[in-house]
Amino acid sequence: MKKIKLQINNESVSIQEGSTVATAIFESDAKTFRKSVSGENRFPLCGMGICFECRVTIDGVKHQRSCQILVREGMKIETDG
């Protein structure tokens, strides 16, 4: 199956086509998806776009739900750490 290359916090990650951005982040060295308002590390909870815990910045656009978005070649993703 085809691999997609993307950047997560400036790290190059290669992942199967059809994966979501959330999956790619799990595969990366990122320590967290987002930091909560009191500074806790948060990972996805619901996996279906309801809880908003998996929010990251994708190609400069903030607050994107990584569990609902499929990876694209050359995507630039930033997490909160």
Next chain:
Amino acid sequence: MDKMQTDILIIGGGAAGMSAAMSVAENSNLRVLIVDDNPTLGGQIWRSEMGKIKSPEAKKLIEKIEQNEIEILNKAQVFAQNDEKSLLAETPNGAVQMHFEKLILANGARERFLPFPGWTLPNVFGAGGLQALVKSGLSVENKRIVVSGTGPLLLAVAEYLKSKGAIILLISEQTSRMKLLKFGLGLWRIPKKFFEAIKLQSKLQRTVYLTNSFVIKAEGKENLEAVNIVQNGKNRRVECDFLACGFHLVPNIELALMLGCEIMDGNVLVDKFQETTLENVFCVGEPTGIGGVELSLTEGKIAGLSAIDKKEKAKELFTQKEKLQRFANALNETFSLRDELQSLPNEETIVCRCEDVTFGKIKDFNSFREAKLQARCGMGSCQGKICGSATEFLFDWKNESVRPPIFPVKLENLVD
């Protein structure tokens, strides 16, 4: 702003929505448009695995939808009403205005999550939540997983994770063995369900299945390291990599609420023909009451026929629906939540994950509205979709006032 025009607009491309779409297409020449927020059709129960749907039943339905040239708008989140006959959705390409004659709501359900100490730790997931993540590529090979909460979903999730190489340490089900037995005996009356249950059981033979049991605490320094499980007053600590924890389902009623449909006992109120209290607005599947895939399919068929005024034909499905409804009622009763779960959170346990509002900060309020206004509980990005269903159970609060946009949208789309 892009504009789309259709006769029958269906919100939600899961079992109920697709069934309604086919019901219209097979019995009329009207135009149908399905709008869904996911990248592919199938909804949650038939969520695709790396873009591919596995269920033969779902595949057949999707094939039919394609053959009948039903229009599909994916990755589109409905966030507001434009006027009585049009809704607004956000897509990756901006906002879209969708005009319709009749509307069928098929928004599905989400998992209920209940707060307990440590539930915000990384690697604590929903049960269906973890399954969805694995279906989109997350590897669970050799991961030690505890599956907990309540509902038939726990067994299905455990079996799925096991098939993907996970080590299922145990399944912890809060309901009692007695209730399960009673429900299990009832399955005799519905052979298909009975055989599904047997099949699941045999695949999970060597997996520990605790009843009367629930997770009281998740521990870990940075990520999850262990959970504490209680059964019949006895505690045990189980080291694990992931916790998959969900407490059955809650209907997605926000859109129906925003439109002004009447809600009863947390479900969208519909008549026998699936019509809501608003004329020309129908509702099918989980938002009318948690009932599972078969009931969703049947309700979809009925709504499709009702929407095109073939009510006599719709009536032919009533007996089938009643039978499935009885099964759904028995299921919901079996997995109703035990009161002890209300005392799981302590003062410091976060209830609202968006705004980090603790149990201690809201426990003395009288309503969700008070907790919102005075402690910001439910004021974050998820707009109370997670803590609203938790506090409904914890305090018997109702979160039934919604305001557009019902999902956060980009400012440019709101202005547009």
